Amino acid sequence: MKDERVLLLRRDGHLWGVVHDAVRTVTRGRDGYRIWLRRRDLAADDVLGVIENMHVWPAGGALTRFWGEKARGLAVHESTPLVVVDPDSPPAIFGSDAATETSDGHDDQPSH
Amino acid sequence: MDTTTNPRTDRLDASLVGLGVTVGLALTGLLLLLVASARGGPDWPFGLYLLVAAIGVLAYLLIAYRDHRRRQVALEEAVALRGEIEDGLVAALDEIRAGDLVSCSRKAERLPSVLHDAFVSAADAINALAQQIQNSSIDVASAANSVNQIASELASGSSEQAASVVEITAAMEELARTAAQIADNASTQADLTAQAEASGSVGSEAVDEAVQGVEEVKKRISGIATRADTLGTRSKEIYRVLDLITDIAQETHILSLNAAIEAAAAGDHGRRFSVVAEEVRRLAQRSQESVDSVRNLLDEFTSSIRATVVATEEGSKEAARVLERARAAAAAIDELKSASSDTARVAKEISLATQQQNAASDQVVLTLKEVSQVVQRMADSLKQFSSTADQLNDLGLAIQLVAQSFNLESPHSLKRLAGKWAAEVRKRFGSWEAIEAMLSEMLADNGFVELAYVMDAGGSQLALTVNEQVAGDRDLPQQLKSGEGLTERPWFRGVMREGRTIITPVYESLLSGEPCFTVAAPVKNENDSIIGVMGVDVNVDSWTKI
Amino acid sequence: MTTSRGDAADDRYLLIQAGEDQCVLPLARVRRIVRDLQVTPLAGATQELKGLAEFGGEPLPVLDFSRLIGATPGANPAYPVTVIAWAGPAESRELVGLQVDAAVEVVTIKADAVVPGGEGIVRGDVSLRDRPVRVISLSALGAGG
Numbered sequence: 014m015k016d017e018r019v020l021l022l023r024r025d026g027h028l029w030g031v032v033h034d035a036v037r038t039v040t041r042g043r044d045g046y047r048i049w050l051r052r053r054d055l056a057a058d059d060v061l062g063v064i065e066n067m068h069v070w071p072a073g074g075a076l077t078r079f080w081g082e083k084a085r086g087l088a089v090h091e092s093t094p095l096v097v098v099d100p101d102s103p104p105a106i107f108g109s110d111a112a113t114e115t116s117d118g119h120d121d122q123p124s125h
Numbered sequence: 126m127d128t129t130t131n132p133r134t135d136r137l138d139a140s141l142v143g144l145g146v147t148v149g150l151a152l153t154g155l156l157l158l159l160v161a162s163a164r165g166g167p168d169w170p171f172g173l174y175l176l177v178a179a180i181g182v183l184a185y186l187l188i189a190y191r192d193h194r195r196r197q198v199a200l201e202e203a204v205a206l207r208g209e210i211e212d213g214l215v216a217a218l219d220e221i222r223a224g225d226l227v228s229c230s231r232k233a234e235r236l237p238s239v240l241h242d243a244f245v246s247a248a249d250a251i252n253a254l255a256q257q258i259q260n261s262s263i264d265v266a267s268a269a270n271s272v273n274q275i276a277s278e279l280a281s282g283s284s285e286q287a288a289s290v291v292e293i294t295a296a297m298e299e300l301a302r303t304a305a306q307i308a309d310n311a312s313t314q315a316d317l318t319a320q321a322e323a324s325g326s327v328g329s330e331a332v333d334e335a336v337q338g339v340e341e342v343k344k345r346i347s348g349i350a351t352r353a354d355t356l357g358t359r360s361k362e363i364y365r366v367l368d369l370i371t372d373i374a375q376e377t378h379i380l381s382l383n384a385a386i387e388a389a390a391a392g393d394h395g396r397r398f399s400v401v402a403e404e405v406r407r408l409a410q411r412s413q414e415s416v417d418s419v420r421n422l423l424d425e426f427t428s429s430i431r432a433t434v435v436a437t438e439e440g441s442k443e444a445a446r447v448l449e450r451a452r453a454a455a456a457a458i459d460e461l462k463s464a465s466s467d468t469a470r471v472a473k474e475i476s477l478a479t480q481q482q483n484a485a486s487d488q489v490v491l492t493l494k495e496v497s498q499v500v501q502r503m504a505d506s507l508k509q510f511s512s513t514a515d516q517l518n519d520l521g522l523a524i525q526l527v528a529q530s531f532n533l534e535s536p537h538s539l540k541r542l543a544g545k546w547a548a549e550v551r552k553r554f555g556s557w558e559a560i561e562a563m564l565s566e567m568l569a570d571n572g573f574v575e576l577a578y579v580m581d582a583g584g585s586q587l588a589l590t591v592n593e594q595v596a597g598d599r600d601l602p603q604q605l606k607s608g609e610g611l612t613e614r615p616w617f618r619g620v621m622r623e624g625r626t627i628i629t630p631v632y633e634s635l636l637s638g639e640p641c642f643t644v645a646a647p648v649k650n651e652n653d654s655i656i657g658v659m660g661v662d663v664n665v666d667s668w669t670k671i
Numbered sequence: 672m673t674t675s676r677g678d679a680a681d682d683r684y685l686l687i688q689a690g691e692d693q694c695v696l697p698l699a700r701v702r703r704i705v706r707d708l709q710v711t712p713l714a715g716a717t718q719e720l721k722g723l724a725e726f727g728g729e730p731l732p733v734l735d736f737s738r739l740i741g742a743t744p745g746a747n748p749a750y751p752v753t754v755i756a757w758a759g760p761a762e763s764r765e766l767v768g769l770q771v772d773a774a775v776e777v778v779t780i781k782a783d784a785v786v787p788g789g790e791g792i793v794r795g796d797v798s799l800r801d802r803p804v805r806v807i808s809l810s811a812l813g814a815g816g
Contacts, residue, residue, distance in 0.1 A: 025714055068728075073765035074813030075758055076732045079720035080713060087723065087730035094711055094723035094730035106714055375750045378774075379704050382685065385777045389683055389698045399777075406776060 017069050019097060021061040021090060025106050028095040030088055033063055035100030050100045055107040064090060069097050150178040210236060217244055223625055225532040226252040256535050259528035263537060266521035266669045273518050276511035283504040290500055294493040301486035308479035315472035318465045325462040332455040339451055343444040350437040353430055360427045367420050374412040381406030522665060529628055540626040543646035547659045550579055551648045554656060557588045564590035573667035575636050580658045584612030595637050595664060602635040616645035620658045631665060640665040684780050687754060688773040690742035694805040695780060700756045704774045708753040724768050726755050733768035740793060748772035759813030
């Protein structure tokens with residue numbers, strides 16, 4: 014368990030978290046938010062904000078065994094448990110597309 | 126023969142000449158004598174006179190003789206002519222006498238033209254009259270048949286009417302008896318109704334008391350139901366408390382378990398605590414068990430309450446139903462009382478009406494009996510009429526047969542037909558097969574003929590053909606099969622005797638058992654000699670229907 | 672908290688009801704029994720994983736215990752509870768919630784009374800008051816279990 018800076022977002026009616034270090038930028042379009050990560054971008058219905066020093070517990074074998082998705086860990090926000098997603102392998106519900114990497118090492122992404 | 130001389134004139138001429146000569150001579154002689162006398166002259170004039178007179182007398186005698194002779198010849202010729210005329214007239218009249226109005230004209234050809242014309246005219250007039258009579262006889266027969274049929278139908282109809290009247294009369298009598306029965310029943314009904322009315326009043330009072338009792342019961346049941354409802358409400362509250370206690374027991378149970386868990390985690394230090402936890406668990410368990418026990422009791426209690434409520438509801442409903450039925454019974458009794466009064470009144474009216482109906486029925490029965498007698502008399506009259514129609518029918522047949530006694534140039538003339546058929550038989554005489562074929566064809570064309578047969582002049586049967594439609598399945602009578610005794614039959618003897626077609630009177634047919642007559646015609650060769658007899662049996666009924 | 676000496680040494684178990692079956696969990700592995708634990712469903716989870724819950728500020732996955740062991744279904748439970756326990760190997764144990772039909776009592780079972788057998792998290796069977804009871808090993812639950 015360690016404390017991390019976590020971006021809270023809502024997708025498919027549930028609360029999720031993404032470690033802020035993995036977030037490049039956040040954009041907003043007609044159909045919601047787009048969370049631009051290093052190698053991925055995530056679709057979100059809503060972005061709640063960044064929680065400083067959120068306790069993130071390890072995901073554990075039970076979750077891995079019975080969920081089938083990768084997770085960075087578990088956390089609790091205002092008594093609500095949530096999954097902190099693996100930025101390199103987010104769950105399928107985020108509709109994530111792999112971003113292409115440019116020659117200078119930076120990804121193509123819209124400026125904000 | 127045409128004689129142009131007139132014997133009377135000739136006689137007159139000779140007589141006049143003779144008279145003239147005689148008178149002349151006489152006068153001349155007288156004159157000469159007178160002259161002579163007067164002159165006292167010579168005698169020679171007188172002698173001359175005598176000579177002349179003698180010559181004259183001789184001439185006269187010659188003339189008279191010649192005249193006489195001529196007259197004698199004429200007389201002989203006239204006698205001969207008269208004989209011929211007589212023969213011809215007799216022959217022609219014989220044909221007429223025999224009814225053969227066809228041959229009579231041929232026989233009259235020998236007569237003088239004037240007489241022939243007059244005879245032929247007369248024969249034609251008789252022919253026409255006979256044909257008219259024949260045609261009229263057919264009409265009469267047809268009309269008689271129709272009258273007979275109508276008479277039969279009327280007689281039948283009137284019999285049916287009489288039977289119907291009898292049935293109606295019987296029905297009316299039955300109706301009268303039934304009406305009398307109804308009158309009696311109505312009277313009895315009135316008495317019973319009066320009794321029922323009295324019973325109804327008693328029943329009505331009893332029903333009123335029952336209604337009051339049921340209403341009281343209903344009130345009590347309602348009170349019980351109210352109290353049961355209250356108990357039900359209380360038991361619900363108790364259930365809520367039990368649920369609360371159960372919840373507390375459950376929480377306590379979990380608490381005890383958690384305490385045991387904590388005690389286990391505390392290790393040895395938690396041992397005493399685990400004991401306490403166990404006690405708490407047991408307490409929770411006992412509480413739960415008590416709650417369960419109370420719940421069971423309460424369930425039973427509630428079930429009983431529910432049953433009581435249901436029973437009271439049912440009782441209340443039943444009481445309401447009983448009350449309703451009782452009220453209905455009371456209303457029915459009231460109606461019954463009212464109806465009984467009406468029934469009694471109506472029964473009396475019915476009794477009176479049926480008595481009146483009885484009288485009317487009796488009158489109707491009497492009238493029907495009179496009608497029956499009238500109908501019966503009508504039926505008897507119709508029977509008599511039918512008998513008269515039968516007589517008319519027979520008369521029509523007799524007239525027809527009389528008309529058929531003439532041989533006419535008419536398609537209705539049986540003698541004419543028989544003559545034609547006999548001529549056809551003559552053509553085939555000698556071949557019985559040809560004759561039978563011809564007879565069969567003739568029977569097929571003339572359905573009124575039952576039998577046709579041909580005999581030779583000796584009376585032997587040559588051919589016999591039967592009308593299958595008439596004969597049907599009947600066997601041919603033996604007498605017809607064998608042909609024996611036919612020479613004694615009137616039709617055979619008649620034909621052989623008179624040499625012409627004859628018609629017998631009506632008799633019963635051996636074949637069909639129905640009235641029939643025989644038309645028999647002679648079969649003659651070229652010498653006009655009879656070589657056979659052809660006979661046909663005519664069925665009267667079939668023939669008159671043509 | 673006193674660390675338990677391990678499943679095999681501790682002879683105290685929590686008797687639970689799962690459908691028609693009864694099972695025993697090592698008491699040392701049991702953290703708490705709670706009622707009405709709020710469970711947040713997780714998209715894409717299997718039928719065994721009911722969702723996530725929070726206990727004492729800590730997130731934990733909640734599992735349907737009856738499905739987990741393939742228990743014979745029973746009547747609807749009157750007072751279901753969630754047993755919060757440590758699952759997985761002792762060196763990397765994690766808190767999980769196990770939804771059961773009832774937590775009955777704490778019992779003592781000798782190790783030699785357990786008849787080894789079963790598969791998955793079922794370690795063996797034992798007879799308790801003439802009734803067969805399954806003995807569960809929570810260390811087999813979790814990654815690799």
